[in-house]
Amino acid sequence: MPDIESIKADMARPLKIVQVLPALNSGGVERGAVELARELVRGGHTSVVISFGGRMVESLVAEGSLHIVMPVHRKSLVSVFQVRPMRQLLASLDADIVHVRSRMPAWIVWLAWRKMDPASRPKLVSTFHGMYSVNGYSAVMARAEHCIAISNCVQRYMQDNYNIENTRVTLIPRGLDPSAFNDNSCSKEWQNELYAKYPLMRGKHIILMPGRLTRWKGQKAFLDMMARLVQLRDDCHGVVVGDAEPGKQHYLDELLDKQVELGLSQQVSFVGHRSDIAAFYSLAAITCHMSNKEEPFGRTVPESLASGTPVVAYDRGGASESLNAGFPQGLVPADDVVAFAARVADLIAAENAISLPESYYLASQTASTLAVYEKLLAE
Structure with missing residues (x-):
């Protein structure tokens, strides 16, 4: 068991964060991912975003993130064919955190992640951006090691429907610049x-x-x-x-x-x-x-x-x-x-x-999100 000083020293190093979402065309989820990516880069971390692409990719890359095109957007059984490529990609990226923001990408990532070596795989975080229909498809968002709620009503939905322990949920309002x-x-x-x-x-x-x-x-x-x-x-x-x-x-x-x-x-x-x-x-x-x-x-x-x-x-x-x-x-x-x-x-x-x-500004959201990442890595 490492002592507290070694944990602090490890947390001081730059992190590699991978965010996964369906596409980067428009919408609050997409803008939030792009803005967080920019702040991570500004903080000296490595930011990678995996999506099927879209009009926001150009600004994402210009602000210092790596974008990887992958068809993680299809709400179809054919998406299971992306599980093995995702596992290989995550292994090659050697990331600290993989952060999923939507259900189909979350399924692809989770199916890939669970077969990776627990000692070396990235920590898995999800953000509930919505109060999804309550079913097995949506339940994958609750399988992350830690879950982020964007509002109180979303947090209530998460805990009422998926029995997520309080210790696995953090409320972080979406921040603006x-x-x-x-x-x-x-x-x-x-x-x-x-x-x-x-x-x-x-x-x-x-x-x-x-x-x-x-x-x-x-x-x-x-x-x-x-x-x-x-x-x-x-x-x-x-x-x-x-x-x-x-x-x-x-x-x-x-x-x-x-x-x-x-x-x-x-x-x-x-x-x-x-x-x-x-x-x-x-x-x-x-x-x-x-x-x-x-x-x-x-x-x-x-x-x-x-x-x-x-x-x-x-x-x-x-x-x-x-x-x-x-x-x-x-x-x-x-x-x-x-x-x-x-x-x-x-x-x-x-x-x-x-x-x-x-708490509604980007600096607060970034600091709170990094605190979630660092807590997971310390554990």
Whole structure:
């Protein structure tokens, strides 16, 4: 049994961390993995990410991580053919930690990892990014040596459904980089370019609805809310930021039809996927979060608060937790579109005090995640 000083000396060395997730296109899980990878590199550690690739790979590599393309994204039995290559890859990488962030990659990694030599294999960590359907497929996330929960409601879900011991779970809210959310991104030049493309936004209070276009994110409810809001105030313009998911273009078509049906063609703009979301947060008067089910975290809530922009959200799930922590006056009863519109109208004219705890920032997340890694390695 090594003494405490030798453990401390070992922990002082740089670590090699492998993160595994399906792809790197868009979304909170992907952005979180890329941001953690960047912070690991900044801290002198070696960062490796395994995924099927995507639009975020270029920035990941530019910031110092190694990206390895592997088809770990298919929710299919054919993915078992990736188990042996994964075992060989993990052995060749000689990593300290392998960190899984999604169920299918977790199955591939776990099946590979369990047949490796326990004396030399990496420590296995999982992050529950969601409250998955409770079944054998999802249970693989609980088989890691240590599990991270991104919110209190996710931690309750983990312990209620998988009986994970308290000692194997750590609550670490997803952190954001404060330097990415500041007024500098919303320059006059940027605004002028935006208004040239979307002239109906000029001179209006921007009511922002960020998030990929999928039914549970609540874009339809946002349109209903905007129809009521413009009756209360005629100086608002709704902006929906986000793309339709692959194969779900029909949902965007439904939203555009509903926009016309509600007479909002002049009051709401759909701007698609944007890489300048921080500028939109700074421009907005209010950011809306309207998911129609309990969301595990709700990344747009702390991001907007970090930008100094108030958020109105339904009082449920992870979004409720972060809003309670930083701007509780933005909470409204779940699914009450009328109350939502009234709260937006009230907050536009109010003096709003926002205070987001340090635990919602990237430095805290990185330090807490490294503490999990180091605890496992010490054990």
